[in-house]
Amino acid sequence: MFDYAGRRKALRRRVPDGDILILSATQVPRNYVANTYTFHQDSTFRYYTGLDVADAALWLSGDGTEVLYLTAPGEDDVIWTGPVESGEALAARAGIERVGDYGRLGEVVRAGTHFVEPYDYGLRERLSGWLGVRPEALGGLSSAALRRGVIAQRSCKEAGEVAEIESAIALTRRMLCAARAAIEPGRLESEILSALLGPAIAKERAQAFDPIVTTHGETMHCESYGHVIGEGDLVLIDCGAESAHGYCADITRTYCAGDSMSPVQREVYAAVLAAQRAGIAATAVRGASQRDVHFAACRALTEALQGLGLMRGDVEESVQAGAHALFLPHGIGHMLGLDAHDMENYGDDVGYAPGESRSTQFGLNALRLARRLEPGFVVTVEPGCYFIPELIDRWAAKKYLDAFICYSEVEKFRGFHGIRIEDDVLITETGSRILGPGIET
Numbered sequence: 365m366f367d368y369a370g371r372r373k374a375l376r377r378r379v380p381d382g383d384i385l386i387l388s389a390t391q392v393p394r395n396y397v398a399n400t401y402t403f404h405q406d407s408t409f410r411y412y413t414g415l416d417v418a419d420a421a422l423w424l425s426g427d428g429t430e431v432l433y434l435t436a437p438g439e440d441d442v443i444w445t446g447p448v449e450s451g452e453a454l455a456a457r458a459g460i461e462r463v464g465d466y467g468r469l470g471e472v473v474r475a476g477t478h479f480v481e482p483y484d485y486g487l488r489e490r491l492s493g494w495l496g497v498r499p500e501a502l503g504g505l506s507s508a509a510l511r512r513g514v515i516a517q518r519s520c521k522e523a524g525e526v527a528e529i530e531s532a533i534a535l536t537r538r539m540l541c542a543a544r545a546a547i548e549p550g551r552l553e554s555e556i557l558s559a560l561l562g563p564a565i566a567k568e569r570a571q572a573f574d575p576i577v578t579t580h581g582e583t584m585h586c587e588s589y590g591h592v593i594g595e596g597d598l599v600l601i602d603c604g605a606e607s608a609h610g611y612c613a614d615i616t617r618t619y620c621a622g623d624s625m626s627p628v629q630r631e632v633y634a635a636v637l638a639a640q641r642a643g644i645a646a647t648a649v650r651g652a653s654q655r656d657v658h659f660a661a662c663r664a665l666t667e668a669l670q671g672l673g674l675m676r677g678d679v680e681e682s683v684q685a686g687a688h689a690l691f692l693p694h695g696i697g698h699m700l701g702l703d704a705h706d707m708e709n710y711g712d713d714v715g716y717a718p719g720e721s722r723s724t725q726f727g728l729n730a731l732r733l734a735r736r737l738e739p740g741f742v743v744t745v746e747p748g749c750y751f752i753p754e755l756i757d758r759w760a761a762k763k764y765l766d767a768f769i770c771y772s773e774v775e776k777f778r779g780f781h782g783i784r785i786e787d788d789v790l791i792t793e794t795g796s797r798i799l800g801p802g803i804e805t
């Protein structure tokens with residue numbers, strides 16, 4: 365499917381010296397060892413091998429030798445798992461010539477080996493054991509060269525990767541259509557979740573993350589599905605299927621239960637849509653950064669909320685002060701690829717250029733991606749407008765930024781909940797393009 369050997373060669377060019385170790389994911393126990401969470405491959409291991417095996421490692425030796433380290437199944441494992449592919453067959457599929465025993469990796473890993481600090485606790489334990497250090501020391505021994513090399517490579521999507529993301533979005537569209545059709549006053553959010561998942565389960569496709577299906581859109585990561593949907597409620601759905609090769613979609617739509625939105629709901633919806641369109645237009649500007657995209661959306665949202673009587677004052681000053689963060693306390697979007705937040709395990713090197721760092725301003729501090737956009741990047745554009753009672757109370761009590769916020773008007777929206785609209789955008793040589801078949805807003 366992909367040229368894994370070519371990808372490894374390209375990585376070698378970015379990290380010319382030394383041995384490189386890339387670990388696969390492990391089977392993580394849920395409540396006892398034999399009952400594990402659904403296995404999900406580490407995205408970097410998958411990117412360079414295409415293999416879906418647990419407890420394995422890719423070793424790129426400084427002398428050019430490539431070794432796939434694997435855990436051989438026990439003699440009786442076949443009873444439980446059925447026949448599995450041989451190590452040689454797996455290696456051949458990835459274009460790797462040599463196979464090694466994962467149990468003996470400790471004999472080759474040493475200080476100076478290029479690796480990136482694992483996020484998995486079991487792997488942290490294992491790797492620190494091989495190196496003879498405490499797990500807390502792994503960050504300091506982690507290779508910035510490898511991290512930057514992988515980020516540079518994975519950030520620019522090949523045409524085949526874009527096609528995979530689009531296939532994930534196409535399936536996500538079918539999921540959203542099924543969910544939308546199921547929304548009815550009196551139903552539980554979990555019933556909508558069930559409709560949402562159906563098309564993906566039928567295609568044996570995983571979810572990129574646990575979907576959000578909620579009438580409480582103001583809770584950013586609402587993970588329960590227990591509310592009964594009321595007449596006229598807004599139902600926010602943030603979800604994304606995975607493609608056959610593990611690439612993610614990440615789409616949000618907000619639907620109304622009942623015949624149509626109220627005039628006020630329509631106005632707030634239009635404000636979010638205007639912000640999203642302004643953000644997407646900003647991705648098409650040559651040389652724009654995702655910080656520019658963020659501010660373009662914040663300006664549009666501020667203007668629309670001024671029209672609604674919720675905000676006031678000079679738009680530019682208001683945006684610089686971060687007043688809109690009362691309604692939009694998160695960043696405009698992130699990279700998308702094999703991870704929903706692509707490469708988030710590598711930290712801010714993904715979203716911030718060398719020398720740049722995150723703002724400490726509330727709202728802007730949640731901007732995961734700020735750097736200049738380059739052709740091949742796939743990013744999300746996902747503004748929202750939320751009325752979070754606790755946040756409104758906290759800001760109102762301090763009259764915080766009240767030169768820009770009309771608190772007496774905001775008070776009237778206390779029970780509004782929230783709206784978000786999200787699409788996935790490819791940066792091209794000439795501009796940008798919304799990925800996927802088009803999903804009705």
Ligand SMILES: [Mn+2]
Nearest residue numbers: 614744746786
């Ligand atoms: Mn997203």
